[in-house]
Amino acid sequence: MSQDTSSPLIDFVPATAEDYEEVMSISGGIYNGTDHLPFRYHAWLKDPHRRMFLAKCKGKVVGFESFILVDHGTTAVLESLRVAPWMRGQGVAGLIQKFCLATLHSDHPEVKRVRLTRGENPPAAMLTKFEVIKSKAVLPLFLPADQLKTALKLLECRVTNFSRSKELSVLGEEEILRFFEESKTREELLPGGFLVQSWLPLTTHISNLHLLLNRRIVWMYSHPGESSGSVSSSEVSTSCFGTPTYLEGFLSLGTPPYPVPFGEGIHQLDIDMFGNDPSCVKVHVLQQLKVGVQALPAGTGIICVLYADESLRAEIEQLCEGLTPFQIVREQMILEMEI
Ligand SMILES: CC(C)(COP(=O)(O)OP(=O)(O)OC[C@H]1O[C@@H](n2cnc3c(N)ncnc32)[C@H](O)[C@@H]1OP(=O)(O)O)[C@@H](O)C(=O)NCCC(=O)NCCS
Incomplete structure (x- = not known):
């Protein structure tokens, strides 16, 4: 060359x-x-x-x-x-x-195209070639081994009974496949058909399903349902009884925790969330974290990175108040270039 x-x-x-x-x-x-x-x-x-x-x-x-x-x-x-x-x-x-x-x-x-993910503020030279097609809030936490139990208890207390009452299912292969095929759910939760899993930006093209299934991800899904009147969102419509109703459900994908170089035995757990219903986000964080912690080798700490719609940042910050934030990036961007 x-x-x-x-x-x-x-x-x-x-x-x-x-x-x-x-x-x-x-x-x-x-x-x-x-x-x-x-x-x-x-x-x-x-x-x-x-x-x-x-x-x-x-x-x-x-x-x-x-x-x-x-x-x-x-x-x-x-x-x-x-x-x-x-x-x-x-x-x-x-x-x-x-x-x-x-x-x-x-x-x-x-x-036909090249795609990548980056943290916020990509270099100007990159932006002359790539187009930013999406972005998401990133909220990383550090939970050392000796604080894990207390942290989980704290989160448990902050997840309201209302959130818990919403149906949350762990999806099996058949359901995941259906999820990919059901274009209405897919389009509502994954606008533009994009799905970033642990920094890997994919479309919901069925050919990517095998790749995702191989990653042993925990898929959790909350069905669309009624929500409390205290939250506001552009995605809320009003039912005939005057109660706000979220039109789409809520999906989260949790990676099996994997070791990272940050420290001896430290593992990372990525929780990618899709949808913008604030009444779902807390229970998804809690349940994914519980599953992740169960899979951790004994005595290890965790860097838990939450990725969600920017509109949910305040809700997540409130849930995690008092836990140690971890400094990586605040935003995840997907960039694409036609070639
Ligand atoms: C980010 C990093 C790879 C940049 O390397 P570098 O050789 O110092 O970059 P330079 O500024 O000299 O090169 C600039 C060129 O690289 C491109 N570039 C820089 N960062 C890039 C990135 N993350 N992805 C794609 N292209 C990138 C620029 O567009 C520019 O292209 P041009 O020369 O065609 O205009 C380097 O600082 C690094 O290894 N950092 C730690 C790891 C890291 O942050 N990687 C980013 C992955 S998202």
Whole structure:
């Protein structure tokens, strides 16, 4: 690949299992210790839909990028870009992106767009190429092992009986499939047919279902129902009895907790929530957290990252008041570019 003479000379090679340590050596401190690549690297190498690349300078690893083909092979999602700290600010990330695009053009001509997720404030250079198509509030919490029990008790107290009375089901495979097929529910809860799961931005194209099922996610769903009159939302309509009624249900997806580099034994639990009914959000956080904590190895703490519609931020902050916030980002953005 030809290069601008002012940029460092970079070679690109496929990443292998043997490169793991070197990739980790350029990844220190990324995302404040919540980098998922250390945990996913080897599994990703076995995924036939994913490709992983190293950028090398004078034989040393100086960058990493991967993409996974989704939406029936028509979209490439870029994930886990990083450049070695001593090489940053020299345009290396731009070279990596160009290499990925060239690879997509040559090896995967069926790919029509590239998509990625980012925290708030993407660099201006990115916004000249990518379009922001969606964003969501991010609320991360740190729950050390010795505070988990107390934290759960506190959340239990704050979830009202009204919220508990709403029907919440854990969806099995058949129901998840139906959920994907039922276009009304899908369109209401996932406007534009987008679904971000643990920073992976997908459409609700049926071909993505298998990928999601493989991730052993806990799917929880609350059916649409009547809600208290104390909340306001543009999505509320008034029933013939004058009671506000939410037209859509509420969906949450919880990852099985996975280890992150933040500290010995610390695991991360991502809870992606869809819908904007404030009477559902608290009970979903509580129930997902309970399931997540049950799956934790004994004596480990958790970084719990909540992703929800921006209109629910205040509701979630109220629920989590007094718990330790964790600093990563406040917002999750989905960016897309036609290629
Ligand atoms: C973000 C990071 C990869 C930028 O690397 P860099 O080589 O210092 O970036 P530069 O500012 O020199 O390069 C700018 C180019 O990279 C692109 N770029 C920067 N960050 C990008 C990102 N997250 N995704 C896609 N492209 C990005 C810019 O659009 C620009 O492209 P151009 O040269 O074609 O205009 C680097 O700081 C890093 O590794 N940070 C820690 C990990 C991280 O935050 N990764 C972001 C993943 S969301």
